[in-house]
Amino acid sequence: xxxxxxxxxxxxxxxxxxxxxxxxxxxxxxxxxxxxxxxxxxxxxxxxxxxxxxxxxxxxxxxxxxxxxxxxxxxxxxxxxxxxxxxxxxxxxxxxxxxxxxxxxxxxxxxxxxxxxxxxxxxxxxxxxxxxxxxxxxxxxxxxxxxxxxxxxxxxxxxxxxxxxxxxxxxxxxxxxxxxxxxxxxxxxxxxxxxxxxxxxxxxxxxxxxxxxxxxxxxxxxxxxxxxxxxxxxxxxxxxxxxxxxxxxxxxxxxxxxxxxxxxxxxxxxxxxxxxxxxxxxxxxxxxxxxxxxxxxxxxxxxxxxxxxxxxxxxxxxxxxxxxxxxxxxxxxxxxxxxxxxxxxxxxxxxxxxxxxxxxxxxxxxxxxxxxxxxxxxx
Numbered sequence: 001x002x003x004x005x006x007x008x009x010x011x012x013x014x015x016x017x018x019x020x021x022x023x024x025x026x027x028x029x030x031x032x033x034x035x036x037x038x039x040x041x042x043x044x045x046x047x048x049x050x051x052x053x054x055x056x057x058x059x060x061x062x063x064x065x066x067x068x069x070x071x072x073x074x075x076x077x078x079x080x081x082x083x084x085x086x087x088x089x090x091x092x093x094x095x096x097x098x099x100x101x102x103x104x105x106x107x108x109x110x111x112x113x114x115x116x117x118x119x120x121x122x123x124x125x126x127x128x129x130x131x132x133x134x135x136x137x138x139x140x141x142x143x144x145x146x147x148x149x150x151x152x153x154x155x156x157x158x159x160x161x162x163x164x165x166x167x168x169x170x171x172x173x174x175x176x177x178x179x180x181x182x183x184x185x186x187x188x189x190x191x192x193x194x195x196x197x198x199x200x201x202x203x204x205x206x207x208x209x210x211x212x213x214x215x216x217x218x219x220x221x222x223x224x225x226x227x228x229x230x231x232x233x234x235x236x237x238x239x240x241x242x243x244x245x246x247x248x249x250x251x252x253x254x255x256x257x258x259x260x261x262x263x264x265x266x267x268x269x270x271x272x273x274x275x276x277x278x279x280x281x282x283x284x285x286x287x288x289x290x291x292x293x294x295x296x297x298x299x300x301x302x303x304x305x306x307x308x309x310x311x312x313x314x315x316x317x318x319x320x321x322x323x324x325x326x327x328x329x330x331x332x333x334x335x336x337x338x339x340x341x342x343x344x345x346x347x348x349x350x351x352x353x354x355x356x357x358x359x360x361x362x363x364x365x366x367x368x369x370x371x372x373x374x375x376x377x378x379x
Contacts, residue, residue, distance in 0.1 A: 049304055069198040091178070
């Protein structure tokens with residue numbers, strides 16, 4: 001019995017010693033792992049970066065507008081009649097007074113010959129009456145009658161000439177014609193449309209601005225007009241008129257700019273984007289828009305600072321999160337009103353995966369090319 005107790009005791013003591021040995025070994029391993037972890041520093045993150053620069057920007061206002069002709073009318077028939085001659089080509093340029101359409105005036109021409117003959121006879125009778133009156137061979141009443149008859153005959157002839165002129169439809173001003181809306185032999189009614197006529201150079205662009213912008217603009221300010229019909233081209237012009245009243249429904253004021261349009265790239269009725277260039281310029285701190293980390297509690301960027309590593313003694317690039325207040329944006333850039341200084345370097349891509357105090361290496365080989373007037377290939 002004693003022998004069994006001794007064996008059992010020795011077995012328990014042996015197991016305890018084994019457990020203690022294993023526990024000590026694990027403790028030593030954990031300590032060494034902890035020391036290695038404390039000594040470990042992750043490799044620096046590769047980022048793209050850009051300096052904060054100061055740049056003067058034009059102060060601008062933007063609006064949407066519509067192109068309108070300086071002069072534009074629908075040419076119509078002033079009197080009813082049959083189309084005898086069409087003297088224009090659709091889309092052609094005409095000068096003021098050029099013949100467009102001739103209506104049938106054969107009846108009026110015949111009446112005019114009769115009226116002119118009557119007018120000539122009345123003039124002869126008037127001349128005779130004047131001669132006789134000088135000789136006191138007729139009365140003053142006879143002279144008055146002859147004078148009235150001459151005037152009546154001349155008026156009748158002039159009336160027929162006016163009718164012929166109204167049936168001879170001419171361009172009221174120089175410009176470009178639209179499509180032909182009549183055919184030979186067609187009987188036109190009063191006011192029936194024949195074609196359109198538009199003055200193409202110069203041309204107007206009409207747009208509206210909110211009333212609070214009225215004090216910023218003056219007649220003579222430069223405007224730049226863009227349209228999807230112009231591709232990348234901008235056409236410059238000047239503000240030539242500002243409406244004296246404000247629309248009570250929208251509180252907007254109407255503005256008109258005049259542009260040169262010698263190539264006729266702009267056409268009446270086109271939609272256009274108008275940029276008004278204000279006289280003064282502003283100096284702004286700008287950074288690429290891709291550098292900004294947007295958040296509900298405030299927008300921020302990561303600034304790259306140079307710091308000395310306490311362990312190795314080498315200089316490192318360390319990130320610092322800086323909250324900023326943004327201003328207007330233009331193209332791929334955004335202005336910064338507060339929070340940054342000229343010359344500071346900010347990370348331009350991947351800000352969402354960074355954290356303050358992280359070491360980084362700057363590599364701008366794949367940095368995005370930020371531009372003030374970007375032109376995407378697939379736009």
